[in-house]
Amino acid sequence: MPPAFQHPRSANSEGQSPIHCEACQSAFRSGSRQAVSFLLLDHLTVPALGCDDHLEQFASVCGLTSEDTADLLQHRPAGGIRCPGCRLAPHSTAHPMLSVREGAVTPMACPDHQAEIVQRFQTGLRTRQQLSADIGTSGYSNY
Ligand SMILES: [Zn+2]
Ligand SMILES: [Zn+2]
Numbered sequence: 547m548p549p550a551f552q553h554p555r556s557a558n559s560e561g562q563s564p565i566h567c568e569a570c571q572s573a574f575r576s577g578s579r580q581a582v583s584f585l586l587l588d589h590l591t592v593p594a595l596g597c598d599d600h601l602e603q604f605a606s607v608c609g610l611t612s613e614d615t616a617d618l619l620q621h622r623p624a625g626g627i628r629c630p631g632c633r634l635a636p637h638s639t640a641h642p643m644l645s646v647r648e649g650a651v652t653p654m655a656c657p658d659h660q661a662e663i664v665q666r667f668q669t670g671l672r673t674r675q676q677l678s679a680d681i682g683t684s685g686y687s688n689y
Contacts, residue, residue, distance in 0.1 A: 567649030569597030574643075574652070582636060584627075585653065585663070586617040591627045592655040592663055593636050600649035607646075607670035608663065610677075631656025 565571050573581040573596055583601050585592045587608050594601060601618055609616035627633045635641070636654045643650045644667055653663045 565643075565648070565650045567597055567600060570600055570649040570651075573597050574650075582654070584619040584621070584623055586619065586623065587663070587666065588612050588614060589628075590655075590659055590662065591623055591625075591629075592632060592653050592659055593627070594651055594653045595641075596646070596651035597649060600646040600651055603649075604644070604646050604651040604667065607674060608666045610670040610673045611666040629656055629659060632659055635660070 565574070581595055582593045583596075583598075585594045585601070585605055585608065587605075594604065596604065605616040605618050632655045635656050641652045641654050641660065642664060643652050644664065653660055655663060
């Protein structure tokens with residue numbers, strides 16, 4: 547049993563306040579297993595923890611870095627997780643918590659794929675900022 551996220555402040559939240567979304571909080575409290583979804587992005591299959599809403603937002607931001615859209619599965623994908631490191635990752639302890647608006651998502655991948663997902667998320671955020679700047683709106687309501 548991994549200890550459930552006792553140090554959210556040490557995670558990669560860039561000084562933003564911790565999670566305000568109760569659904570996310572309870573997903574983190576319940577500690578992996580049932581709460582885990584699977585993010586499918588290109589060749590990656592990455593277990594991720596968070597509430598449905600914020601996982602969706604996380605996926606759509608990551609999807610901005612891809613030709614394909616990112617998918618979310620609530621169950622282990624049929625083909626399983628190809629990367630052995632990612633398969634074991636939910637059982638290890640240290641994963642970054644990424645702020646997604648008022649919530650948070652924790653991708654639980656091996657170090658390599660975790661770095662890739664974090665990078666894509668940050669790239670996606672920049673892309674989205676540019677997009678919304680182009681459109682001239684600041685609302686994120688319609689993804
Ligand atoms: Zn949430
Ligand atoms: Zn991996």
